[in-house]
Amino acid sequence: MRKIIEVKGLTKVFNDRLKAVDNVTFDVYEGEVFGFLGPNGAGKTTTIKMLTTLLKPTSGTATVCGFDIAKQANKVRASIGVVPQEYTADEDMTGYENIMFCASLYGIPKDVAKRRADELLQLVGLKDSANKKVMNYSGGMRRRLELACGLINHPRLLFLDEPTLGLDVQTRAAVWEYIRKLKNDYGMTLFMTTHYLEEADSICDRIAIIDHGKIIKVGTPQELKSSIGGDVIEVGVLEKEPDLSQMIMNISYVKEVKRLDGYYRIKSDSGEQAAPAIIDLIRSRGYHVTRISLSKPSLDQVYLEYTGRNLRDEQADSSDILAQRFTLRRARA
Amino acid sequence: MSWSVEERVNTGKLHGLWSLTNRELMKWYKAPFIIFLSLIQPVIWLGLFGKAMNFSAIFSANSFNIPGLSIPKDVLNKISEQIMQNTFGTSDYFSFLSVGMLSFVIVFTAMFSGMSIVWDRRFGFLDKVLSTPVSRSVIVIGKVLSSVFRSLLQAAIILVVAILLGMNYGSITALGIAGTFAGLFLMTFGLSAFFLMLALRATDWQSQVAIMNLINLPLLFGSNALFPSKFMPNWLQTFVSINPITYGTDIGRQLLLGSPGFAPLGFDFLYLAVFAFVFASIGIIMSWRFLTK
Ligand SMILES: Nc1ncnc2c1ncn2[C@@H]1O[C@H](COP(=O)(O)OP(=O)(O)OP(=O)(O)O)[C@@H](O)[C@H]1O
Ligand SMILES: [Mg+2]
Numbered sequence: 001m002r003k004i005i006e007v008k009g010l011t012k013v014f015n016d017r018l019k020a021v022d023n024v025t026f027d028v029y030e031g032e033v034f035g036f037l038g039p040n041g042a043g044k045t046t047t048i049k050m051l052t053t054l055l056k057p058t059s060g061t062a063t064v065c066g067f068d069i070a071k072q073a074n075k076v077r078a079s080i081g082v083v084p085q086e087y088t089a090d091e092d093m094t095g096y097e098n099i100m101f102c103a104s105l106y107g108i109p110k111d112v113a114k115r116r117a118d119e120l121l122q123l124v125g126l127k128d129s130a131n132k133k134v135m136n137y138s139g140g141m142r143r144r145l146e147l148a149c150g151l152i153n154h155p156r157l158l159f160l161d162e163p164t165l166g167l168d169v170q171t172r173a174a175v176w177e178y179i180r181k182l183k184n185d186y187g188m189t190l191f192m193t194t195h196y197l198e199e200a201d202s203i204c205d206r207i208a209i210i211d212h213g214k215i216i217k218v219g220t221p222q223e224l225k226s227s228i229g230g231d232v233i234e235v236g237v238l239e240k241e242p243d244l245s246q247m248i249m250n251i252s253y254v255k256e257v258k259r260l261d262g263y264y265r266i267k268s269d270s271g272e273q274a275a276p277a278i279i280d281l282i283r284s285r286g287y288h289v290t291r292i293s294l295s296k297p298s299l300d301q302v303y304l305e306y307t308g309r310n311l312r313d314e315q316a317d318s319s320d321i322l323a324q325r326f327t328l329r330r331a332r333a
Numbered sequence: 334m335s336w337s338v339e340e341r342v343n344t345g346k347l348h349g350l351w352s353l354t355n356r357e358l359m360k361w362y363k364a365p366f367i368i369f370l371s372l373i374q375p376v377i378w379l380g381l382f383g384k385a386m387n388f389s390a391i392f393s394a395n396s397f398n399i400p401g402l403s404i405p406k407d408v409l410n411k412i413s414e415q416i417m418q419n420t421f422g423t424s425d426y427f428s429f430l431s432v433g434m435l436s437f438v439i440v441f442t443a444m445f446s447g448m449s450i451v452w453d454r455r456f457g458f459l460d461k462v463l464s465t466p467v468s469r470s471v472i473v474i475g476k477v478l479s480s481v482f483r484s485l486l487q488a489a490i491i492l493v494v495a496i497l498l499g500m501n502y503g504s505i506t507a508l509g510i511a512g513t514f515a516g517l518f519l520m521t522f523g524l525s526a527f528f529l530m531l532a533l534r535a536t537d538w539q540s541q542v543a544i545m546n547l548i549n550l551p552l553l554f555g556s557n558a559l560f561p562s563k564f565m566p567n568w569l570q571t572f573v574s575i576n577p578i579t580y581g582t583d584i585g586r587q588l589l590l591g592s593p594g595f596a597p598l599g600f601d602f603l604y605l606a607v608f609a610f611v612f613a614s615i616g617i618i619m620s621w622r623f624l625t626k
Contacts, residue, residue, distance in 0.1 A: 053463075054464055077464060104348070105462060108342060
């Protein structure tokens with residue numbers, strides 16, 4: 001697979017003291033959805049800002065779409081799309097005007113821009129509100145408008161900073177839908193940050209867990225989960241004898257088998273695949289399965305394991321931040 | 334399905350300039366009320382200050398007489414006229430001040446070019462613009478241009494209001510107006526770039542307002558916009574003679590009122606052109622360095 005982002009030792013120090021991003025190294029491959037998962041202040045936005053050339057790294061290098069972020073910043077900017085954490089649209093303009101404005105910043109000719117704006121407003125479902133001022137948009141509509149603006153130059157690589165922060169469940173699901181669509185239909189690479197574990201779990205191909213500016217672990221959601229022990233299957237067998245442990249152990253995806261009183265506790269890399277095979281095997285030898293349960297380690301546990309913190313507490317904070325942003329915006333209007 | 338990554342893209346150095354300029358002007362022509370509001374203050378100044386300080390009446394025969402001496406009325410009137418001409422270069426203070434008010438509105442409008450970049454930074458809008466391939470200097474020039482448009486339009490309105498209120502328009506010609514606005518253009522270009530430069534890195538508008546308030550009155554009173562400089566103390570005259578507002582106002586006084594100049598017209602224009610060029614260049618160079626942290 002081709003690398004679309006290559007990061008080496010990227011570091012950002014604010015005010016000579018605060019290491020917001022600390023010697024981070026990772027790659028993102030073409031066509032994948034890569035997620036940055038971490039608590040508030042972990043350095044997610046700072047990393048995105050460096051990769052999108054809004055901040056200069058204190059040290060380290062990175063290439064994005066083959067261009068050096070420090071030396072070829074303008075080429076980087078031309079080939080990526082950015083959907084920032086804050087709402088950045090101009091409140092006094094309509095949705096359509098905002099998109100056309102973005103288009104002109106990318107140097108897209110008017111006729112092409114008009115065609116794309118229509119297409120994108122359709123994609124994000126804002127066609128009917130295109131001529132309303134953004135001031136009157138709901139949070140979800142704003143987010144979708146940001147998404148449309150980020151796509152106006154048809155980028156190969158899109159950066160999304162907390163694309164679903166503060167959205168309700170339905171709108172969040174809709175945004176996930178767009179993200180999947182961009183990946184599958186348009187072959188786009190997406191780099192996103194998130195607070196939400198389910199989000200990272202369900203749409204990211206690979207996740208990097210970041211805390212205190214350091215990447216703690218990178219892998220597919222599956223790998224991360226198995227790294228803390230994998231799925232647990234418990235199978236009750238009617239016949240107490242003989243010991244089937246060795247036999248079960250030979251099934252693929254099974255990592256560990258413990259024989260307990262009347263049942264087996266089995267650890268597996270992939271519970272869904274191992275469980276049917278275990279049942280089949282036990283039955284085929286003429287024994288009877290009395291009960292079976294499958295529990296999967298959640299990303300919650302992974303997160304807790306690696307950051308020593310529980311994300312649940314953090315989510316309250318992020319909605320507070322959002323509330324503050326709203327207030328700020330009001331103050332201006 | 335895959336979308337075309339690249340169709341025709343304008344990668345010229347100046348792409349996006351008009352959109353950036355127009356974005357700010359749009360806020361303004363979409364709400365003409367704001368133009369009206371922002372003109373109230375200078376009009377009040379003009380009306381109160383210009384009409385209240387009725388210097389010509391002070392010296393005229395009706396209000397001025399020395400007991401024990403019987404000076405003929407027309408001698409007194411002649412003296413009064415001469416005093417006014419000598420001091421203000423025109424027959425009444427109101428006309429003198431009217432031209433100064435053109436500079437006044439320009440200083441106040443240019444000041445806000447700095448504010449707008451602080452707001453843009455605050456609301457993340459600047460980050461959006463910075464993440465696109467638009468050239469950094471275009472961002473600065475766009476702001477300067479929109480401020481130039483605004484202030485020239487405001488100045489034009491003030492000029493009309495002043496004439497309606499009784500400014501002496503006997504010696505106004507089309508060429509004179511064109512020349513005056515050419516001078517004001519250079520002045521507002523330089524001032525807008527200057528205020529923008531002060532705000533390039535600022536993140537809070539309170540300190541920006543404080544800086545503006547610190548600068549604007551000295552800038553206005555330390556020039557010939559409100560009062561002729563020749564009676565000022567020497568140290569102040571030195572400041573007046575480097576203050577670009579002096580030269581912008583001087584062009585208007587010479588071309589609109591036919592007053593004797595503070596400096597030759599050619600020098601006025603040259604000084605303002607250098608001023609505009611220097612500050613626009615500094616602004617652009619700083620934008621390369623400071624827009625991205
Ligand atoms: N411009 C700045 N100046 C000084 N410190 C900063 C600046 N931007 C961010 N920081 C600090 O850097 C750290 C990382 O911030 P960053 O915004 O990258 O976190 P994040 O992971 O995006 O958090 P969140 O989930 O809240 O968005 C924080 O401690 C923050 O206070
Ligand atoms: Mg963030």
